[in-house]
Amino acid sequence: MQIDRCYCFQQTFAALRALARAHGVQDLQGLQQHVDVGLRCGLCHPYIRRMLRTGETVFHTILTEADEPA
Numbered sequence: 001m002q003i004d005r006c007y008c009f010q011q012t013f014a015a016l017r018a019l020a021r022a023h024g025v026q027d028l029q030g031l032q033q034h035v036d037v038g039l040r041c042g043l044c045h046p047y048i049r050r051m052l053r054t055g056e057t058v059f060h061t062i063l064t065e066a067d068e069p070a
């Protein structure tokens with residue numbers, strides 16, 4: 001299993017990390033000011049938070065809100 005994107009909006013975490021770095025974005029809400037992402041099911045939210053915190057863009061385990069709380 002490999003999780004590497006917001007599936008609802010087909011935005012890879014690698015592309016989102018580049019966007020976040022280019023704009024100095026540090027949280028999901030800041031990212032959403034630049035791109036439509038995470039606005040449907042929300043399952044990508046903990047992955048995006050982890051990506052913003054650590055720079056990881058590919059995940060092999062399930063993350064929940066408890067793993068990366070808002």
Ligand code: FES
Binds near residue numbers: 005009037039040041
């Ligand atoms: S996977 Fe990101 S909103 Fe559904």
